[in-house]
Amino acid sequence: MIRPAEHPEVAMEAYEGKAKIVRIVGEDDVEIFYKDDATAFNGQKHEQFAGKGALNSRITELLFRYLEDRGVPTHHRGRLDERTLAARRVQIVPLEVVVRFLVAGSLQKRTGLDYLTPCDPPIVEFYYKRDDLGDPLLNDEHIRLLGLATEAEVSELGGRSVAAARHLQSLFAGAGIDLVDLKFEFGRTPDGLLLADEISPDTCRFRDAETGEILDKDLFRFGKGDLVAGYRTLLERLEAALPGAV
Ligand code: TMP
Numbered sequence: 001m002i003r004p005a006e007h008p009e010v011a012m013e014a015y016e017g018k019a020k021i022v023r024i025v026g027e028d029d030v031e032i033f034y035k036d037d038a039t040a041f042n043g044q045k046h047e048q049f050a051g052k053g054a055l056n057s058r059i060t061e062l063l064f065r066y067l068e069d070r071g072v073p074t075h076h077r078g079r080l081d082e083r084t085l086a087a088r089r090v091q092i093v094p095l096e097v098v099v100r101f102l103v104a105g106s107l108q109k110r111t112g113l114d115y116l117t118p119c120d121p122p123i124v125e126f127y128y129k130r131d132d133l134g135d136p137l138l139n140d141e142h143i144r145l146l147g148l149a150t151e152a153e154v155s156e157l158g159g160r161s162v163a164a165a166r167h168l169q170s171l172f173a174g175a176g177i178d179l180v181d182l183k184f185e186f187g188r189t190p191d192g193l194l195l196a197d198e199i200s201p202d203t204c205r206f207r208d209a210e211t212g213e214i215l216d217k218d219l220f221r222f223g224k225g226d227l228v229a230g231y232r233t234l235l236e237r238l239e240a241a242l243p244g245a246v
């Protein structure tokens with residue numbers, strides 16, 4: 001709990017996650033600070049990388065704006081400083097929605113399919129946001145049993161996720177980058193569901209379409225190279241593919 005000096009009577013809450021701090025600053029508003037921390041394997045691996053927070057907040061801002069311009073409602077409101085974004089306050093749905101265009105990561109492990117086998121149509125999976133359980137994969141019946149979302153919401157979450165992921169896939173294709181898979185989170189509001197949280201190389205897999213070079217958190221997860229250099233390259237290529245980006 002944080003009490004701001006200028007309003008000591010207002011007890012403001014802040015939630016610290018593995019890579020971000022969310023401060024509640026009003027009935028409908030939050031400020032999201034991007035830390036330099038990277039974690040993997042449910043926090044077992046943890047390091048700090050100077051510059052990561054600024055890169056992820058910039059990439060997230062550009063991607064939310066790109067999606068908003070294509071009719072995808074998000075919680076994004078604007079930028080406050082180099083590492084802090086303003087967003088609408090939402091009730092986060094405790095599900096991570098993963099969309100996969102190519103096989104990698106846990107899908108490769110679960111199925112034995114070859115790395116980068118195409119998934120057409122894309123695969124949609126739901127994971128339970130529960131660190132103490134290791135974020136397990138859930139099917140629709142588990143979601144119903146746990147009361148995490150209604151059947152209508154599950155279908156809306158899946159449909160909206162695939163639509164948003166396809167927009168991002170085509171954006172990155174224009175930058176010569178394959179979007180392998182990604183994770184979305186959604187928030188409930190009185191006006192319906194909004195895409196929330198972040199969209200960054202922490203939450204997506206990106207590969208150079210020509211060379212296969214890794215441009216995401218797999219650099220850190222599997223010790224495959226310099227995380228900050230990879231995220232910077234991703235941002236530069238994204239900015240080049242988005243001519244209007246300011
Ligand atoms: P996975 O192959 O490890 O299941 O990951 C699929 C995608 O979801 C990948 O782009 C990384 C992202 N992801 C997160 O953003 N947070 C998580 O906790 C996990 C496990 C994956």
Ligand code: ASP
Nearest residue numbers: 018039040041042043044
């Ligand atoms: N973000 C998760 C963690 O910190 C898992 C991952 O992305 O690999 O453990």
